[in-house]
Amino acid sequence: MTRSRDPLVLSQHWHLDCRIEAELPEDNVVGTRFLINALFGSVAFAAILFAGWLAYMNINLRYQIRDWDQRIAESRTEVREVQRMQHDLLAEAKKVDNAYALMKSQLYISGFLANLGRTLPPQMNIDSIESNDTAVAVRGNIRESFEAAGSLFSAYLKQLGAEPEIGPYFDKITSSDFKRTNDNRIIFEITLLRKPPPP
Numbered sequence: 001m002t003r004s005r006d007p008l009v010l011s012q013h014w015h016l017d018c019r020i021e022a023e024l025p026e027d028n029v030v031g032t033r034f035l036i037n038a039l040f041g042s043v044a045f046a047a048i049l050f051a052g053w054l055a056y057m058n059i060n061l062r063y064q065i066r067d068w069d070q071r072i073a074e075s076r077t078e079v080r081e082v083q084r085m086q087h088d089l090l091a092e093a094k095k096v097d098n099a100y101a102l103m104k105s106q107l108y109i110s111g112f113l114a115n116l117g118r119t120l121p122p123q124m125n126i127d128s129i130e131s132n133d134t135a136v137a138v139r140g141n142i143r144e145s146f147e148a149a150g151s152l153f154s155a156y157l158k159q160l161g162a163e164p165e166i167g168p169y170f171d172k173i174t175s176s177d178f179k180r181t182n183d184n185r186i187i188f189e190i191t192l193l194r195k196p197p198p199p
Contacts (some may be wrong), residue, residue, distance in 0.1 A: 123143050136191075141187050141188070146186060157174070167193065170194060
């Protein structure tokens with residue numbers, strides 16, 4: 001249809017062309033209104049799909065929450081039983097730890113004698129060792145002059161206190177006797193006070 005034609009001029013047709021061309025629809029292959037409608041329709045369709053996906057996820061999440069709540073409710077007695085067993089296990093573990101602490105803090109006579117013999121200077125002899133729950137008494141003699149024996153004995157007391165296999169087991173290591181006897185022997189006595197056992 002051409003728009004340059006005068007509508008009042010008669011054509012080969014027998015009637016007048018009374019069309020109002022400004023109001024006629026567009027004769028494009030794809031109209032502008034169709035494109036706008038298609039665009040907004042696709043946006044609306046995408047929004048509906050997104051809302052549907054959110055609704056599905058919400059329903060799925062609610063179902064999973066309800067399912068896990070039901071499982072928790074069903075296994076509540078088992079959980080209580082496991083917690084009771086954990087409590088009992090912790091109590092038993094504390095007993096084992098306390099027993100180990102007691103055993104570790106004990107002084108074994110065989111190890112004590114071996115370490116005492118290892119640290120003893122060649123000029124010193126041990127005559128007797130007595131032990132009770134609170135102390136160990138070591139008695140012996142020194143084959144040196146009185147002055148040399150005094151310095152050797154003092155150094156040995158310090159060495160016993162610093163010895164890692166002896167010192168940590170005792171609160172105090174002191175000389176309870178150091179003297180020259182009538183037959184010119186130099187005798188000594190060392191008292192080692194035991195540490196109290198842990199509670």
